Every structure is written in C-alpha cells, then in structure tokens.
Ligand code: C2E
Ligand code: MG
C-alpha cells in the first residue's frame with residue numbers, strides 16, 4: 041500500500057520556510073507551509089498532515105499556542121510537532137513545549153542532517169501508524185461482513201469449544217432453539233440441545249459422533265438429527281459439524297450448522313404415505329402390499345403358521361366406469377372398500393393393487409376355513425346392489441385364494457397363483473371363489489392358447505352358424521330359428537359357453553358379434569328367396585351385453601337389413617339378464633333404438649339372473665325365453681308352478697313366451713297345458729347346419745299344418 045504523507049512547515053518568515061523546504065525536498069512527501077498560527081490551523085483542518093514543523097516565535101499567536109490548540113482538537117491531537125526555535129535551550133522553554141504537546145525541539149540555525157533524520161523518524165512512525173489503521177479497518181470490514189452473513193443465513197450456526205460448551209450462536213440458532221443468545225452461550229450442547237437415542241440421559245460429549253469425527257479432523261454430517269428446544273420440544277434437524285483446528289492439528293472448536301427440517305419431514309412423511317397408500321380408497325397400494333406380503337412370509341416361516349392371500353377382482357366394474365363415468369366409478373370403489381373392510385378383522389391387510397383389483401392377507405388359526413368364510417362373506421356383501429347416482433348397480437367379484445407355504449414358495453409365486461385362481465373363478469362364471477390348484481397353471485395356459493386361436497379365427501372369420509328351430513306349440517309349425525355361433529378350431533368343436541366369455545373379456549365379441557349379424561342376415565335373404573317363409577317368421581341372434589355398450593350395433597343392424605332388403609320383423613335379438621342387472625342408460629338407449637328399428641327383443645335364459653319383475657316393464661321386450669333349468673324341473677310341483685307363473689306374467693305383459701331346452705314329449709305336453717305358446721329344444725331339433733335346416737324348411741313349409749303331437 042502506498043502511504044501519502046504531508047509535512048506542514050510553519051514560520052512567520054518566508055525565508056525560513058524556503059530554507060526548510062529546500063532541506064526537506066529530497067523526501068518523498070508533500071510540503072505545505074503557513075506563515076502564521078491561524079493559517080497553520082486552517083491547513084491542519086483541511087489536510088491530513090503527518091508532521092508539523094512549528095516556529096515558536098511568531099507574532100500574534102506563538103508556536104506553543106498553536107500546539108495547545110492542536111492538542112485540544114480531536115482531529116489534530118495526535119499529529120507530532122517539532123518545534124523550531126532560536127531561543128536558547130533553557131529548560132523552561134523545553135517544558136513549555138512538551139506541555140503544549142510538542143514532541144521534539146530543533147534550534148536555529150538548523151543542522152540539516154539532524155533535521156532530516158528526525159523528520160524521517162517521525163515520518164516512518166506515521167507510516168506504520170497509517171498501515172496499522174488500514175489493516176484494522178480491513179479486519180473490521182471483514183468482521184462486519186461475517187456478522188451480516190451469520191445473521192442473515194437461515195441455518196442455525198453455533199460454535200462449540202472442545203469441551204462441548206456453546207461459545208457462539210447466530211440469530212437463526214436462537215430462533216430455532218427458542219433461546220436468547222445469552223442463555224445459549226455456556227450451555228453444554230450435549231445436555232441441552234442434542235438428543236441421542238444411545239444413552240440419552242447420560243450424554244458424554246467425548247463419546248459423541250461429532251467429537252469422534254472432529255478429533256480426527258473430519259466433518260460429521262447427519263440428515264436425521266433431533267435437537268431439543270428450550271421448551272423441550274423435539275425438532276428434526278439436518279446438521280454438519282466442522283472442526284476448527286490449531287496448526288498442530290488439535291481441534292479447538294466445532295462449528296455446527298443445522299437446519300430445522302420439520303416441514304421437509306412432513307412432506308417426506310406425506311410422500312411416504314402416498315408411496316404406500318392408495319389415494320382414492322386409503323387402502324394400502326401395491327408397494328405396501330409387497331411389503332406386507334414379505335412380512336407375512338417371514339412371520340409364517342418363523343411361527344410355522346400358514347396364511348392366506350386372496351385376490352379379488354370386481355366382475356362388472358369396467359362397464360360401470362365406462363358407462364357412468366369415472367366419478368361414479370370412484371364412488372363405487374370407495375363403497376366396495378368399505379364393504380371389504382367390514383368383512384375382515386383390523387389385523388388383516390386389505391390393499392388395492394390398482395383398477396378393480398383388491399387383495400386381502402389373512403393370518404390366524406384355521407386359515408383354510410377362515411379364508412373360505414371371508415370369501416363367502418365378501419361375495420355376499422358385494423352382491424348386494426350398490427347405489428351410485430341414484431342407480432342400483434350390481435357388481436359381484438371373482439376371488440382367487442392361495443395359502444402359504446402349502447401352495448407357493450415365495451411372494452412371486454403366491455401372487456402368480458392367487459391371480460391364476462382368480463382367473464379361474466372368472467372363467468367359472470364369476471361371482472365365486474377358487475382355491476389354487478396345481479393344474480390351474482395348465483388351465484390358464486390352455487385358456488391363453490384358446491385366446492390366441494380365437495384372435496386368429498376372428499381375423500379369418502373362421503366361424504359358422506347353426507340354427508335351432510323355434511316351434512309353435514299349437515300346430516308344431518316352425519315360427520323361427522335361433523342363430524347359434526359355432527367354432528371349430530383344429531377340428532374340435534368348442535362350446536360358445538367357453539369361448540363367448542373369452543371373446544367378451546378380450547373385446548373380440550364386437551367383431552364376432554358383427555359377423556353373426558351379417559351372416560344371419562345374409563342367410564335370411566337366401567331363405568326368403570328360396571322358401572315361403574311364414575309371415576311371422578324370425579331369426580334371432582344372441583347379443584352380448586358388451587355389444588350394447590356403444591351405438592355401433594344399431595348401425596350394423598340397420599345396414600344389414602338394408603343391404604339384404606329385409607324387413608326388421610324378420611330379425612330378433614336375444615339379450616340375457618345381465619343386461620337387466622347392468623341396466624345402464626346407455627344399454628337402455630341402445631335397446632330402445634333397436635326396438636324402434638322394428639326388431640323384436642327377447643329376454644333369454646329368464647329366471648337365472650337377478651332381474652326383478654319390475655325391470656321387465658322398463659325394458660322394450662317382446663319375448664320371454666324361459667330357461668332350460670325350469671323346463672327340466674317341471675316334473676316337480678314347484679317347477680311346474682314357476683313355469684306357470686312365468687307364462688302368466690309374460691302374458692300379462694303381452695310378451696310371447698318361448699320355453700327353452702324342451703327335450704321330451706312329456707315336457708311339451710306339460711308346456712302346452714300351461715299355455716306356453718312356443719318351444720325350442722332337442723325334442724324338435726338340435727341346432728342344425730344350414731343344409732340340414734333347409735331340408736326341414738322345404739319339408740315343413742311343404743307339409744304345412746302337420747303336427748308331431
Ligand atoms: P342360449 O342363447 O340360451 O342358447 C341355447 C342353448 O341351449 C344352445 O347352446 C343350444 O344348443 C342349447 N339347447 C337348445 N335346446 C336344448 C335342449 O333341448 N337341451 C339342452 N341340453 N340344450 C339345448 P349353445 O349353442 O351351446 O349356446 C350356448 C350359449 O352361448 C347360448 O345360450 C348363448 O347364450 C351363447 N351364444 C351362442 N351363440 C352366440 C352368439 O352368436 N352370440 C352371443 N353373444 N352368444 C351366443
Ligand atoms: Mg339365446
């Protein structure tokens with residue numbers, strides 16, 4: 041640093057001033073001069089002066105007076121003065137000079153060498169003083185900056201000495217720990233602030249992790265610390281302890297920087313919750329399920345007990361979701377959750393894996409019978425209609441059960457087998473439970489194989505139809521046929537009871553169903569040309585409830601009738617009671633549109649489902665088909681009573697009645713007695729290939745009026 045210095049020369053005689061100036065010229069300083077005391081004082085106030093050379097004898101104000109005034113002012117008090125005097129070196133003068141603040145005397149005539157060497161000494165002292173002031177200034181600035189930093193950071197900072205006593209704290213530390221600064225300083229950090237799980241009552245600083253690390257010169261960091269506030273509140277903190285060491289490596293202090301992470305912890309807890317629980321139902325999600333399953337396995341291995349895993353899949357959830365919307369679907373899932381919870385004990389773990397898939401892990405004694413009991417209860421509870429948006433909704437569920445350790449070795453296998461058992465329950469007509477069996481694997485593989493074949497056949501339209509005549513009881517006349525789908529992949533006939541549900545599950549039913557309509561209409565137009573079909577003749581096609589989920593079936597029917605120039609009365613559609621159970625606005629609308637086209641609608645397999653009588657009046661029906669099982673039961677008094685009641689009901693509602701599955705003459709006679717108008721069954725005819733049927737057509741329509749009774 042370059043130090044600028046100035047010397048003030050004061051003498052009433054200009055010649056003296058010039059002499060002094062020439063003597064001091066060689067020095068690297070600025071020279072100022074004054075010819076009187078007042079002028080000197082005014083220059084002193086204006087400039088930063090390092091040294092004053094002051095003549096003692098001056099008129100008006102002598103050198104001593106000037107010195108006294110300089111000493112009385114703060115700004116000039118410490119400026120060194122060298123008195124220059126012609127007066128003899130009498131002691132009184134010298135003392136007066138010292139009293140007034142002068143620090144050196146030079147007598148005239150001045151010896152140049154003495155003058156310059158004395159001046160140099162004072163200038164050097166002044167220079168050192170200025171350098172020191174500058175350094176002090178810088179230190180102060182640094183301190184101010186650090187103070188500002190410590191005060192403004194959000195993190196708490198405390199200084200701890202090597203004994204574990206707090207020596208310093210910043211405002212954030214005071215705030216977080218709820219102490220005043222004075223209270224914090226001198227506290228033992230171990231006893232008052234830090235909370236440890238190990239030996240909490242007897243905290244020994246020298247055994248703490250911070251001490252151990254800092255002793256070796258390392259930092260110590262923790263994400264999961266707990267500090268205690270003045271009012272004994274525990275707060276989660278994240279902290280870093282850094283040692284401050286002497287040059288020899290021994291640590292003297294520790295700086296502890298910490299952050300209150302209460303908020304972060306809350307968010308973390310929330311995230312943890314979200315990662316483990318399903319937001320909609322509050323049940324555990326897949327993550328929690330996986331953890332719970334592993335825990336149950338460990339527990340079972342340890343206790344040698346068994347536990348059960350149940351996989352529950354709702355049967356008709358997708359339809360509800362698709363037709364009533366997601367909000368209704370959500371409400372339904374919450375209601376299902378409530379019912380599931382009411383089927384189990386608190387200790388059982390119910391989870392939702394996603395969509396309409398739920399799981400229950402059951403533990404306890406007699407686990408086999410407990411699992412069966414709970415499954416029956418779940419099925420019973422879920423078969424009670426739900427009320428969503430003022431509509432009654434029927435759901436039902438399919439349940440797969442697997443036991444550990446009997447039926448699986450690990451979590452993976454448990455899940456796979458439970459899923460397989462559930463799949464089997466679905467294939468077995470739904471709304472039931474199945475306990476896992478080893479041969480299910482094969483069955484599932486077969487089902488998957490079947491699915492591949494069905495897709496393949498669908499692409500090539502590799503299906504055909506058989507037609508079963510419907511006969512009028514009064515005269516034995518064929519009044520129509522029912523088109524029944526046939527599929528014979530690899531030469532083996534597979535029953536529609538097997539592949540129709542598969543087609544429904546895979547969505548293939550839409551295109552397969554379309555083909556059935558097309559083929560029936562094509563066939564109808566051929567028959568119409570070849571035979572004198574009776575006036576009320578109709579061919580019926582079976583419609584899956586899935587085909588009623590959108591409008592496309594209406595357009596297909598309309599197009600086919602038009603293309604083949606068929607009157608709508610030639611066509612009939614058969615729907616099952618599932619439609620009644622899932623009576624959604626969409627289904628109802630499609631049915632009404634079909635009805636409005638002039639196509640009649642038959643309710644198939646009547647009596648097997650859950651349809652209540654009142655629904656019959658709400659659907660646009662023309663025909664009621666009594667299920668085969670009732671016809672079968674007709675020999676019993678109750679069976680006969682049911683058929684009689686159904687016939688009466690249908691007639692009351694102006695519906696035609698068709699009895700299905702009539703196999704014997706006795707059944708036919710009984711039905712005739714009960715005033716059933718039409719029958720269908722092996723007694724008259726099995727479903728026939730078209731060439732055989734056409735022979736019957738030519739015969740029957742040729743021998744009109746002849747009855748087999
Ligand atoms: P469904 O509509 O009730 O058809 C009557 C079923 O009963 C036919 O079985 C028929 O062969 C059988 N059957 C008729 N008379 C008798 C009898 O006297 N005794 C006995 N034991 N059975 C008789 P199939 O052809 O196996 O069809 C089974 C079911 O598959 C049908 O029941 C229908 O629900 C469904 N299905 C058939 N074709 C189609 C189709 O093209 N589309 C749809 N969605 N479903 C179809
Ligand atoms: Mg049918």
Ligand code: MG
Nearest residue numbers: 644645665700
């Ligand atoms: Mg039927």
